[in-house]
Amino acid sequence: MSDKKTGHRPQLKERENQSKFERSVHSNNAGNTRNQTKDKKLRAGLRKIDDQYKKAISSAAATDYLLPESNGYLEPENELEKTFKVQQSEIKSSVDVTTANKALDLSLKEFGPYSINYAKNGTHLLITGRKGHVASMDWRKGQLRAELFLNETCHSATYLQNEQYFAVAQKKYTFIYDHEGTELHRLKQHIDARHLEFLPYHYLLATAGETGWLKYHDVSTGQLISELRTKAGPTTAMTQNPWNAVMHLGHSNGTVSLWSPSMPEPLVKLLSARGPVNSIAIDRSGYYMVTTGADRSMKIWDIRNFKQLHSIENLPTPGTNVSISDTGLLALSRGPHVTLWKDALKLSKDSKPCFGSMGGDPHRNTPYMSHLFAGNKVENLGFVPFEDLLGVGHRTGVTNLIVPGAGEANYDALELNPFETKKQRQEQEVRSLLNKLPADTITLDPHSIGSVDKRSSAVRLNAKDLAQVTMDSNNKVKTNSDIPDVKPDVKGKNSGLRSFLRKKTQNVIDERKLRVQKQLHKEKNIRKRNHQIKEGVISEDHKDVIEEALSRFA
Amino acid sequence: MKIKTIRRSADDYVPVKSTQESQMPRNLNPELHPFERAREYTKALNATKLERMFAKPFVGQLGYGHRDGVYAIAKNYGSLNKLATGSADGVIKYWNMSTREEFVSFKAHYGLITGLCVTQPRFHDKKPDLKNQNFMLSCSDDKTVKLWSINVDDFSNKSSSDNDSVTNEEGLVRTFDGESAFQGIDSHRENSTFATGGAKIHLWDVNRLKPVSNLSWGADNITSVKFNQSETDILASTGSDNSIVLYDLRTNSPTQKIVQTMRTNAICWNPMEAFNFVTANEDHNAYYYDMRNLSRSLNVFKDHVSAVMDVDFSPTGDEIVTGSYDKSIRIYKTNHGHSREIYHTKRMQHVFQVKYSMDAKYIISGSDDGNVRLWRSKAWERSNVKTTREKNKLEYDEKLKERFRHMPEIKRISRHRHVPQVIKKAQEIKNIELNSIKRREANERRTRKDMPFISERKKQIVGTVHKYDDSGRDRKRRKEDDNRDVREE
Secondary structure: OHHHHHHHHHOOOOOOOOOHHOOHHHHHHOOHHHHHHHOHHHHHHHHEEEEEHHHHHHHHHHHHHHOOOHHHHEEEOOOOHHHHHHHHHHHHOOOHHHHHHHHOEEEOOOOOOOEEEEOOOOEEEEEEEEOEEEEEEOOOOOOEEEEEEEEOEEEEEEEEOOOOOEEEEEEOOOOEEEOOOOOEEEOOOOEEEEEEEEEEOEEEEEEEEEOOOEEEOOOOOOOOEEEEEEOOOOOOEEEEEOOOOEEEEEEEEEEEEEEOOOOOOOOEEEOOOOOOOEEEOOOOOOOEEEEEOOOOEEEEEEOOOEEEEEEEEEOOOOOOOOEEEEOOOEEEOOOOOOOOOOOOOOOOHHOOOOOOOOOOOOEEOOOOOOEEOOOOOOEEEEEOOOOEEEEEOOOEEEEEEEEEOOOOOOOOOOOOOOOOOOHHHHHHHHHHHHHHOOOOOOOOHHHOOOOOOOOOOOOOOOHHHHHHHHHHHHHHOOOOOOOOOOOOOOOOHHOHHHHHHHHHHOOOHHHHHHHHHHHHHHHHHHHHHHHHHOOOOOOOOOOHHHHHHHHHOO | EEEOOOOHHHHHOOOOOOOOOOOOOOOHHHHHHHHHHHHHHHHHHHHHHHHHHHOEEEEEEEEOOOOOOOOEEEEOOOOOEEEEEEEOOOOOEEEOOOEEHHHHHHHOOOOOEEEEEEEOHHHHOOOOHOOOOOEEEEEOOOOOEEEEEEOHHHHHOOOOOHHHHHOOOEEEEEEOOOOOOOOEEEEEEOOOEEEEEOOOOOEOOOOOOOOEEEOOOOOEEEEEEEOOOOOOOOOEEEEEOOOEEEEEEEOOOOEEEEEEOOOOEEEOOOOOOOOOEEEEEEOOOOEEEEOOOOEEEEEEEEOOOEEHHHHHHHHOOEEEEEEEOOEEEEEEEOOOOOEEEEEEHHHOOEEEEEEEOOOOOOEEEOOOOOOEEEEEEEOOOOOOOOOEEEEEHHHHHHHHHHHHHOOOOHHHHOOOOOHHHHHHHHHHHHHHHHHHHHHHHHHHHHHHOOOOOOOOOOOOEEEEEOOOOOOOHHHHHHHHHOOOOOOOO
16 A cells, blocks of 8 residues: 555544553454455455544544543542541541432341332442342432332342343242232243343343253243253352353352353353352453352453453452443452452452561552341342442342442443433333344354454355255244144044144143144034035035135135 | 542532433443443344335325327436336426426427436536526437426416417427438437437437438447446447447447347446446346446346336446336346336336436336336435434434345344235246246256356347457366367367
8 A cells, every 4th residue: 555545544643541441452453354365345345444534533532532421430639548437427528428328228127138229320229138028219319119028038139121021030930020910920931940031122031040941031022031051050150241241150069151042061161169159240341250169269250362461369258249330340259348459350469469568568459348237148139230339239238348449430421321211221121122133143242243254165054054054944944744644523522632632731722732723623524524524515616706815825 | 548439519410400411422332322232233133124114115106297299208317306208199298396387398309208308507618608507308219309498487488377388389499300210319418419329320410400420330230328427428329130239439430239139228328437337128128338348247137027118327337227018117236136126106107217216215116007107216214304313313224224134133124124915926028038048058968077167147148249268267268278279189
C-alpha cells in the first residue's frame, strides 16, 4: 500500500483507556487476513471495516469522560490506618444519610437461615428462609411486594427476567411465582433443586441439586431445553458466567465442570478442591473464577486459559461463600466472618489474598474490609448491583454491609436501569424477548457467532455433508417406525394403534402420543369410508369436495 | 480514613413531572454489554425477517392504463410525479403519479408509439415566451414526430370525465414529417435539438421542419437513441445489426461502434458516472459498459430467462432496473452480477418499459397488457413521514443487515423470493444448456491447450470499429512473445 493512500485516511488519536473497549485479541486478527489477501476489492473492504472499528473504539473511549458518577473508595490517610479495621458503624456515621439508610438490617429469627437474591438491576430483593419464608421487596423504598409462607423447606430462589417473576426451589419441586406471590407454575421436571440460576439473555432457568442433573428450562416458551446428567453426584455449588452464559457446577469430589445446554458432556472439568466445592464466583468480564471448598481452600482461576492464579490452602475454617463485585472486589464468608480483598484477581504474587498484615509487609494483599456476624452464620452473600453494598443472608435475617468501591457507579440505562419506570420495564421486557438468544448458541467464546471458522476445510462439514445430516434427521421424522402402521382392515378394537395407546400412560401427552392419535383418526376415517362403500352409500371413487378442500389445513 | 460511596440522588435520575423525559445515562464499557455480537445478530435476523414481511412491492397501476400495450414511457426529469406513456394504439397519456390519475391523453398517432420523451427546460431557450413550459416529443410508425405542449395548468380545468375523448389534439404544437417510420426519440438536454432513430438516425432542430443532419453509419435500422444527460453532446444508439454506436455532436460524427452477438434493445447512461452506460440485450443479459473502452463490459447482469427489453438507471447511479420478455422486472446493484429483487404479478405480460422515478423510490413499468404499474424500488420501504426514533431504528437495522448479510440464515431469508413456475422452469432448462456448453468447452480445452480463454465479460462482443490498446500486462506479454518470435527466426 502506498503512503499516499494512507495519507488520506483519518488519523485517530490513541486514547489511554482504549484497551478497555477493544475486542479481545484472539478474535481480532483481521489485520493478518488483510495482508494475506490478494483481492484488491476485498482488501479495500477490509481496510474500510478496520478503520470503522478503530473509529468506533476511539469514540467509545472518548465517552468515558462524560460518565456522570465516580466509584466509591475507602482509603487510609496514613500508614497506621488499616482499611480492614474500619467497622460498619464507623462507615455508617461518616457516609451520607441515604447511603446509611441503604444498609438494611432485617432481623428475622423464625424462618432462617436466609439466602438472598437481588434483581439484575438492583431494585428488588428476594429473601428465602430455609423454613419456607419467601419475600420479594423493593428494598430501597421499603415496600413488600410478596410474602409467602410455604410450610416446606426452601433452598434457593431467584428473580427471572425482572422482578415480576421469581422461581423458588422448594422441598421437591421448583415453583414460579409472580410479583404478588401467586403460584404460576410448578416445574415438575426440576426435582430436588438446590441451586437456581437465570440466564437473562437466553431466558433460561437452570437448576441443579441433589439429583445431579442440570436442567435448562426456557421460561418464555415453557419448554425444557435440555437435561444434562453430570454423573458426579449431588451438585454442591452452581453459578453462571455472566460473560458467556456457561454454567459452572461444583461437585462433591472437588471438581468444577462447565456446561452448555447443547453439549451432553461438560465443556471443561477442573479439579479445584480436595473436598466438596462450597461456592463458585465469576467476575462480570468472564475472566476470573474463584472457588472455595470444604478442604479450607480458596482458589483463583483465570478461566481464559484455565490456569490457577492463586491458591490459599489453609483458611482458618472452610469458606462457605465467595462473590465478586462489578469492580473486582472479592468477598469470602466462612462461618460468621465476611472478608473482602481488593485487587485479588491479578497474576502478580503481591495480589494473593492474605489475612493479616504480618508485621506490616507492604507487598501483601491484606483484606480490604472484614465483618463479623458474632454468634451467627452466613448463609449466602451477593453484591448489590450498582450500589456500594454487599448483601448478606444469615441465620437471623438479612444485612447489607456498606462496602465503598464495590459497585459500578455508571449504569447503562438501555441495559439495566435501577431507576426504571413501569413503562420502561414493560418495554425492556418486550425488547429482551425479541432479542432472546437461542439456547444452543451458548459457547465458551460468545463472539464466535459471525466470525469466520478458520479450521481447515477438511475438518469442517462442507455444504454437502451438512445437507446430508439435515436430510437424514428430516427423514428420520418421516420414516419414524416407533408407532404401528395404519391398518383399516383390522377391526377397530384390535387396531394396533389403539392397543399402543392403551399401553401408554393416560395422562401423559407427548409428541408420540399426538402422532398416534392422528394416525388413529386417519385409520378410523378410512374404515368408515370402506364401510360406506360396502353398504353402497357412496361409490368407489367418491370424493368429498369439502373434505378435500379443508384437508390441507389438517 | 477517606470514605466515599456511590451517591446517586434519585432526583437526578427519576423524572419529577410526568411530562419529563427520564434520564438515560449510557456507559459503553463492553463488560456491561455481554453477548453484544450475538444480540446484534439476533436483531439482524429479526430485521431481515421484518424486511421480508414488509416486502409489498406493488403500489398500484396508473389510472386504468392503456387499451393496448405500453411500448413507450418517458420520465419528466424536472418533476418527481409526472410521467408520459405511449401505447400501441397511438394514444399518449400524461400522468400524475401522486394521484395515479392522468392529466391528459392525446390520440397522437395512427400507429404504434415507438418513442417518447419529455423535453428539458432549456429546450426552448431561444423563445422567451416558451420558457418554463413543458414539451413532449413523440414519434411513431406513421412517419411523424409530434411536439406536444404539456403544461399541467392547461389541463386542470378539464374534468376527468372526458378521459375517453382521446381525440384531444389541443396540445399539439408542431408535426415533423419523415420519410420512413421512426423508432426511438430523445431530446438534447441543453439545446433545442433532438435525435430520432429509424431507417436513419437523424438530428433535428425543433425550429426546423427538416432534419439538420444524418448521422447514419452503416445501412441498418436504428432501434433506439439516448442522449447522455451529463456530457450532453454524447449520443448513443442501438441498431438492428446488433450494434451500439456512440456519436459526438460537437464533431457531428459517430465516434465508436461495437457489434455484439445479439441485438441491444435499450440503453441507459449512468447519471452519476457519465461515461458508463448499461444496455439491455436480447441474449437475456444486461451489460454495463465504459464508453472509453468498449472492448469488454464492466459487468454482466444475469438472471433473466428471456430477452431484456428495457433498462433504466436509478438516479443514484448504483442500481439498475430491467424489464424483460419473461414478464418480470429485476433490480440489480451495478457492482453485483445477480439481481437483488424480482417483481412479477400474475397479470403482467411481457415488460417493454421500466423506468425509475426521479427520487429513486419507485419504479414504473409498462407491459404488453396495457397497464402502467407503479412499484417500490425497495419493496419493504414505506414513504410515510417517520419519527426520528423510527428513522434511527430503520437505519440501525439496515446497518445490521449489512453487517451480518453473509450469515447463512440471514442470507437464506433475505434472498428468498417467490418466482413464477414458468421462470423457474426456464431457469432450470437454461442452466442445463449453459452447463452443457461449459462442459463441452472444458472437454475441448483438455485436448487443445492453446485454446484462448474468453472472459464472460467479453463473450458477447463481436468487435469494435476502433481498436483499443490492451491493458499493460497484455502488452508486456505480447512484447515478450514478439521477442521470442524474433529469436526463433
